[in-house]
Amino acid sequence: MADPKKKLVANIEADFFVDSTCINCDTCRQIAPLNFSESEDYSFVNKVTENDEEFIDSYKALLSCPTGSIGYTGTKKVTEIINEYPEKLVDEDGIQIYFNGFTSVKSYAAKSYFLQTSEANWLIDSPRYVKPLVEKFKAMGGIDYIFLSHRDDVADADKYAKEFGAKRIIHEYELSAQPDSEIVIQGEQDCDFNSDIKFLFAPGHTKGHLLFYLKNKYLFTGDHLSWSRRKDSINAFKDFCWYSWELQLESLAKLLEVDFEWLLPGHGMYKHLSNEQMRAELRDMLEYFSENN
Ligand code: SF4
Ligand SMILES: [Fe+2]
Incomplete structure (x- = not known):
């Protein structure tokens, strides 16, 4: 589980965030390239999700992150996305x-x-x-x-x-x-x-x-x-x-x-x-x- 206390300062204000445990593996940027971007040694959220597709991709990135470094603080129903x-x-x-x-x-x-x-x-x-x-x-x-x-x-x-x-x-x-x-x-x-x-x-x-x-x-x-x-x-x-x-x-x-x-x-x-x-x-x-x- 990502830790809001470790949220990287590079993240914009959004429902998703990346914390400092990120190992810069590129997985989130491959799955949700519109919403995650790369800084020198880590990824960060660079864009608010604007539609269902971006939201689902961002949540799939969260599921696929090997280190559990992506957090979600919003209230949307996410249980179905696991079936993707x-x-x-x-x-x-x-x-x-x-x-x-x-x-x-x-x-x-x-x-x-x-x-x-x-x-x-x-x-x-x-x-x-x-x-x-x-x-x-x-x-x-x-x-x-x-x-x-x-x-x-x-x-x-x-x-x-x-x-x-x-x-x-x-x-x-x-x-x-x-x-x-x-x-x-x-x-x-x-x-x-x-x-x-x-x-x-x-x-x-x-x-x-x-x-x-x-x-x-x-x-x-x-x-x-x-x-x-x-x-x-x-x-x-x-x-x-x-x-x-x-x-x-x-x-x-x-x-x-x-x-x-x-x-x-x-x-x-x-x-x-x-x-x-x-x-x-x-x-x-x-x-x-x-x-x-
Ligand atoms: S998938 Fe996780 S560990 Fe990999 S770059 Fe994204 S936030 Fe970092
Ligand atoms: Fe290898």
Whole structure:
């Protein structure tokens, strides 16, 4: 719960406020970009909500803030807004993909997703363990598998695995983050889970980072590749590369051979473009990094 006594002076007078526990993760600015803005080391409320859409987005930002740094002092009814999550992003090709909201400080606010296919329900990385999400997942048929892209974004995967009897999938090099994971991917090559789903080996950010590749179209990228809201372009995090930037560039270059239209990252924004546009974005980014290495 945000503390009004710790309210940052940068906030304008409004029903929402940010307190000094903010870790500047960008989540609120992604979810409610009209009402939250960035100062040097934190976010603050820069605009009063002027309509229902802005109010709902601001309250969704409050729910998703990993540190509980956003407060609401107004009197509007908010109980229904909790049902906005998981929020549907895709409903086609016989699958549904949802953004879970409720980010966790344990994974520095990385996004996680809920995926329904005709064969199984998946968590792709993990949100915070909160009752409203647990109840929604139950109503949506539970969770069969939890794919963990890498060690940083596991959040409360163990609690969700226990609650739903789900199998966690992680690479052997990342296993220390969830040592009792049920399925451990070995070796340094891509592997097929079934005819629709592949796990792509993409070392660099960490030693055993995996990507979840679905139906030759949807790529869940963890912290390997993202979409930058500021630059409005594809982006990789050179300053937050923990294992090998050279290896990460090699792994990124391999994606030039991979068709995908949906980029679904941990940090940063998700994005839908054509294959050709994604490839062009990737090529431009790789060129930039080769010239500015
Ligand atoms: S979501 Fe919370 S922690 Fe993240 S920038 Fe906004 S107020 Fe700060
Ligand atoms: Fe990471």
